[in-house]
Amino acid sequence: MKLYTLLLLLFCAFANAQDEKNAINTTIEQGYQLVKNRTMGNCLACHMIQDEKAPGSFGPPLVAMKARFPDRSILFNQVWDATTMNPSTSMPPFGKNMILSKDEIEKIVSYLLTL
Amino acid sequence: MIIKKTVVVLLLTFLLSNCDSSQSDEKIDLNSDPNKVSDNVADSKKILDNAKNALKNVDAEFQWRDTHLILENADKAMNAGDFKLSIDLSNKVIQQTVLMTEQKQFANEYWQDLIPKSN
Amino acid sequence: MNMKNIIKILSFLLLINSFNVFSQNVASDDAQMFKDYFSKRFPNIEIEEYVDGSYIFDEDAKEQWLEIEDFPPYEFDIERGQELFETPFTNGKSYASCFENNGIGIKQKYPKWNEAQKAVITLEYAINQCRESNNEIPLAYGKGDIAQISAYMAFTSRGNIIDIQVSTKESIEAYLQGKKYYFSKRGQLNMACANCHVATSNLRLRNEIPGPMLGQVTHWPVYRSKWENTGTIQRRFKGCNTQVRAKALEYQSETYRNLEYFLTYISNGLPINGPSTRK
Numbered sequence: 011m012k013l014y015t016l017l018l019l020l021f022c023a024f025a026n027a028q029d030e031k032n033a034i035n036t037t038i039e040q041g042y043q044l045v046k047n048r049t050m051g052n053c054l055a056c057h058m059i060q061d062e063k064a065p066g067s068f069g070p071p072l073v074a075m076k077a078r079f080p081d082r083s084i085l086f087n088q089v090w091d092a093t094t095m096n097p098s099t100s101m102p103p104f105g106k107n108m109i110l111s112k113d114e115i116e117k118i119v120s121y122l123l124t125l
Numbered sequence: 126m127i128i129k130k131t132v133v134v135l136l137l138t139f140l141l142s143n144c145d146s147s148q149s150d151e152k153i154d155l156n157s158d159p160n161k162v163s164d165n166v167a168d169s170k171k172i173l174d175n176a177k178n179a180l181k182n183v184d185a186e187f188q189w190r191d192t193h194l195i196l197e198n199a200d201k202a203m204n205a206g207d208f209k210l211s212i213d214l215s216n217k218v219i220q221q222t223v224l225m226t227e228q229k230q231f232a233n234e235y236w237q238d239l240i241p242k243s244n
Numbered sequence: 245m246n247m248k249n250i251i252k253i254l255s256f257l258l259l260i261n262s263f264n265v266f267s268q269n270v271a272s273d274d275a276q277m278f279k280d281y282f283s284k285r286f287p288n289i290e291i292e293e294y295v296d297g298s299y300i301f302d303e304d305a306k307e308q309w310l311e312i313e314d315f316p317p318y319e320f321d322i323e324r325g326q327e328l329f330e331t332p333f334t335n336g337k338s339y340a341s342c343f344e345n346n347g348i349g350i351k352q353k354y355p356k357w358n359e360a361q362k363a364v365i366t367l368e369y370a371i372n373q374c375r376e377s378n379n380e381i382p383l384a385y386g387k388g389d390i391a392q393i394s395a396y397m398a399f400t401s402r403g404n405i406i407d408i409q410v411s412t413k414e415s416i417e418a419y420l421q422g423k424k425y426y427f428s429k430r431g432q433l434n435m436a437c438a439n440c441h442v443a444t445s446n447l448r449l450r451n452e453i454p455g456p457m458l459g460q461v462t463h464w465p466v467y468r469s470k471w472e473n474t475g476t477i478q479r480r481f482k483g484c485n486t487q488v489r490a491k492a493l494e495y496q497s498e499t500y501r502n503l504e505y506f507l508t509y510i511s512n513g514l515p516i517n518g519p520s521t522r523k
Binding site (some may be wrong): 193 | 281364428430436486499
């Protein structure tokens, strides 16, 4: 009986952890899709990302993102409205100008931080 | 013994219920009032008209490409009786017209910042 | 000191004064300023080369383009344009009667400021004004017949040096409106023309290089592969507006005519080399 309870406990703990991991993976995957989609982030228009084809060079390559943005909120703000850092920037204000939602930008940021 | 078994069963039930980490079901608003929905037709029309006027008043040079499509969808939603959606979309249009107006003001003040300096 | 002399002196002073106004002409400062900016940034590129647009930054693309120019897709447009240009109107007159030098070799002078109309007149606008003054229905802008007539007129003007006049008070005002438009951020993507065609003009947007503002007008109208036909520069203005999620304006709106006026003026000194082909 005790062994059975213990096994059941372990199973639930594992199932919970797996669910959370899947959720994170889904977030990152969704972020990636938003980055690639030409009608959404369309980030490749200006930024090089890993091995993605035909990237633009208007902006810096998206590499070493965790090191460059140890504070996640700074990266979020850059995507939300890049003009706060540089009023003359060519980068669209994805959040402020209602191109992407807060949720979508959070997903993009999660993906970008894996680069 | 029976108490012990009962406790074990209860504990198991509690533990098993925590296995489910999926999204909770959408809560049903038990307070929704069907009369409240139909009253919104007046609000919906008013806000839609505000949105139409706001968009018309934006300088042609600072109009955005897709805002009129949101306005059309707000109109369709209202005609279909989905007043909540119509109001949401109309508000979205109004929000965008505010951004367009700010954009025009910013351009008026700061357009020269983009002129290249030769030295 | 009699009245006649006083009037002479006053007129002379007025004349001097008006020259002072013209010497503060922002336009004349700009013409050199943009050339200086680009020649400083790209010291290995001659100013005359800017007529080739983004190809000056991409050798491979330039080679491919030059191959296409051996048998250019706009050849038919030039032929058809000549046919349209030379066909008389119902009243017996023709386009030649509306333009100096019978309309041959004059594209480098457009857009022009028209003092009587108090407006910038682009070549395409002038073509339709010619039609209307001869009781003909104006042509639709952007593509088709008007682009073909423009292609023919550009072809007859190849090699002629762009020479846009911006000298009167109101023409300067129109020029400055065009300049302001160029440098103002607009659209949901919040981009100015300058955001692609000045500092980043040699960089890539996806696979494409936007090309610099200097010399950008010289090669129009253009057979664009994407369009599968020849279009005018204002057709491209509309496309660019749409691409930054701004609402495109009407063809030959005052805004677009002023923009074309500004853009062409800053290419003064460069030769016409239209029509051309682009992706």
